[in-house]
Amino acid sequence: MQLQDFEKLFQQKIDTEIKVEPKDWMPDAYRKTLVRQISQHAHSEIVGMLPEGNWISRAPSLKRKAILIAKVQDEAGHGLYLYSACETLGTSREETINDLNSGKAKYSSIFNYPTLTWADMGAIGWLVDGAAILNQVMLCRTSYGPYARAMVRICKEESFHQRQGFDILLTLCKGTDAQKAMCQDAINRWWWPSLMMFGPKDSESTNTDQSMKWKIKRKTNDELRQQFVDMCAEQVKILNMTLPDEHLKWNAQTQHYDFGEIDWSEFWNVVKGNGPCNKERLEARRKAHEDGAWVREAAAAYAEKKTSKQQSQAA
Amino acid sequence: MNDPLIDYTLHLADNTLILAQRNSEWCAHGPVLEQDIAITNISLDILGQARNFYQYAAILLGDDATEDTLAFLRDNREFKNCLLVEQENGDWGKTILRQFIFSNYQYLLYEKLQHSKDEQLAAVAAKALKEVTYHLQWSSEWVIRLGDGTDESHQRMMNAIEELWPYVDELFINADYENELLADNIAVDVPSLKNKWIEKITSIFDEATLQIPQNVFAKTGGKQGVHTEKLGYILAEMQFMQRAYPNSVW
Numbered sequence: 001m002q003l004q005d006f007e008k009l010f011q012q013k014i015d016t017e018i019k020v021e022p023k024d025w026m027p028d029a030y031r032k033t034l035v036r037q038i039s040q041h042a043h044s045e046i047v048g049m050l051p052e053g054n055w056i057s058r059a060p061s062l063k064r065k066a067i068l069i070a071k072v073q074d075e076a077g078h079g080l081y082l083y084s085a086c087e088t089l090g091t092s093r094e095e096t097i098n099d100l101n102s103g104k105a106k107y108s109s110i111f112n113y114p115t116l117t118w119a120d121m122g123a124i125g126w127l128v129d130g131a132a133i134l135n136q137v138m139l140c141r142t143s144y145g146p147y148a149r150a151m152v153r154i155c156k157e158e159s160f161h162q163r164q165g166f167d168i169l170l171t172l173c174k175g176t177d178a179q180k181a182m183c184q185d186a187i188n189r190w191w192w193p194s195l196m197m198f199g200p201k202d203s204e205s206t207n208t209d210q211s212m213k214w215k216i217k218r219k220t221n222d223e224l225r226q227q228f229v230d231m232c233a234e235q236v237k238i239l240n241m242t243l244p245d246e247h248l249k250w251n252a253q254t255q256h257y258d259f260g261e262i263d264w265s266e267f268w269n270v271v272k273g274n275g276p277c278n279k280e281r282l283e284a285r286r287k288a289h290e291d292g293a294w295v296r297e298a299a300a301a302y303a304e305k306k307t308s309k310q311q312s313q314a315a
Numbered sequence: 316m317n318d319p320l321i322d323y324t325l326h327l328a329d330n331t332l333i334l335a336q337r338n339s340e341w342c343a344h345g346p347v348l349e350q351d352i353a354i355t356n357i358s359l360d361i362l363g364q365a366r367n368f369y370q371y372a373a374i375l376l377g378d379d380a381t382e383d384t385l386a387f388l389r390d391n392r393e394f395k396n397c398l399l400v401e402q403e404n405g406d407w408g409k410t411i412l413r414q415f416i417f418s419n420y421q422y423l424l425y426e427k428l429q430h431s432k433d434e435q436l437a438a439v440a441a442k443a444l445k446e447v448t449y450h451l452q453w454s455s456e457w458v459i460r461l462g463d464g465t466d467e468s469h470q471r472m473m474n475a476i477e478e479l480w481p482y483v484d485e486l487f488i489n490a491d492y493e494n495e496l497l498a499d500n501i502a503v504d505v506p507s508l509k510n511k512w513i514e515k516i517t518s519i520f521d522e523a524t525l526q527i528p529q530n531v532f533a534k535t536g537g538k539q540g541v542h543t544e545k546l547g548y549i550l551a552e553m554q555f556m557q558r559a560y561p562n563s564v565w
């Protein structure tokens with residue numbers, strides 16, 4: 001068979017909704033796209049632990065502290081599933097993590113924004129996990145089997161996170177004036193960066209067409225973003241808060257909310273590394289990795305000693 | 316007010332809360348993802364124990380006491396945790412050793428406490444024993460791995476032993492409130508735990524090629540509310556929200 005025939009068969013498989021599995025033949029570009037996307041996703045889970053981990057020591061009640069610890073820990077678990085999904089494509093966790101630490105790999109820009117008040121824990125849960133869920137629900141049906149299965153597990157926990165985040169905000173907006181102000185301020189700061197999570201506009205997005213054809217993605221950036229705006233515009237009413245967009249308005253004709261223009265220069269700036277915390281996040285990851293080097297070496301050395309002991313006993 | 320049962324319950328609660336607070340500093344900064352999850356899990360387990368103890372203490376205290384007023388609105392001198400748990404995390408080796416020292420103690424403590432005449436304390440201990448069994452096993456394995464790993468890890472474990480050993484003895488000295496509760500079989504007589512504790516340490520240290528240091532001067536005071544300077548900073552951070560925004564619901 002010629003390469004073209006393989007590619008044709010592959011596309012037929014995709015079109016008939018048969019999942020691609022690790023040992024199946026796949027085009028190089030498909031594999032590369034997946035490795036890039038899954039590893040970015042994994043890194044986002046791991047870097048995403050930092051802004052929230054930041055508030056574990058200061059959580060305002062023991063219950064909130066326990067919930068927050070469990071949440072950040074869930075994100076670590078998500079990172080693990082995704083690094084494993086990446087390994088099924090032939091890229092080791094070590095390689096993938098090295099790419100993060102060297103600054104070669106990207107992660108979601110949202111985590112380059114600072115968490116300044118407790119209300120940010122609520123806003124992140126509601127908006128950031130909320131935006132992530134829309135993307136991830138779509139990915140539960142992605143064409144690559146291990147990725148889709150990882151997403152199914154992850155989605156269950158993410159919807160928990162979103163509810164917990166919303167609950168933090170709901171409690172704040174029923175509280176004192178200071179708490180209400182804290183809540184509105186957090187929504188104001190996290191709203192636009194959350195909209196940016198869906199990526200560039202469809203007209204500017206270079207990867208979308210091919211990813212849709214391969215059914216890695218099933219909805220475009222703009223479709224997902226609209227879905228998110230429609231959802232949040234309703235939910236914010238329950239909080240008695242507002243979204244910081246004067247153009248936000250229900251459009252009876254389209255049956256969607258119209259909304260204002262994203263500040264794309266900010267978007268590209270953060271992507272390029274000039275966000276408020278890009279440097280801090282990467283440094284924290286590098287430091288953890290470097291500080292842990294002697295631990296990993298010791299564990300490896302001990303494991304080796306143990307196997308050679310067992311071997312000599314068996315001999 | 317000086318009720319030994321309340322003091323004892325708060326002592327048990329403070330020990331676990333402060334260690335949970337310390338361990339959770341590792342969250343997102345661990346040496347490898349699986350161990351980041353493991354140490355955070357331990358933090359979560361012992362935070363759960365702390366909450367159970369505080370909730371019981373709040374019932375005993377009555378009035379407006381809650382788990383949160385006890386955790387967030389008491390000051391330094393009212394905290395009754397052992398000095399060991401407030402010590403800085405240091406490197407992974409020191410954190411591991413602190414956990415091993417404490418879990419080994421806690422295992423023996425809860426094993427007895429689950430038969431306490433006080434049903435609430437007994438119930439919390441019985442429920443927590445399974446978790447602590449796992450913490451002890453996990454930290455033992457790491458002590459062995461690091462002690463018998465590389466030259467560097469061995470040296471780091473020796474340093475950790477030197478730094479933490481002064482805080483060991485306090486675990487095995489009864490405070491007044493413990494003494495007062497002994498006759499009624501409510502509190503555990505901690506000096507009676509020490510032999511078994513040493514046995515376990517010795518067997519794990521043997522495998523880890525480490526030694527128990529001799530003639531270490533013991534530092535004490537935490538159980539009576541006289542702490543190291545470190546606790547003040549832990550509380551300043553932990554209690555910040557409740558202090559800055561009093562009388563709020565979170």
Ligand SMILES: [Fe+2]
Pocket residue numbers: 045074075078154158
């Ligand atoms: Fe996640």
Ligand SMILES: [Fe+2]
Pocket residue numbers: 075129157158161
């Ligand atoms: Fe999440």
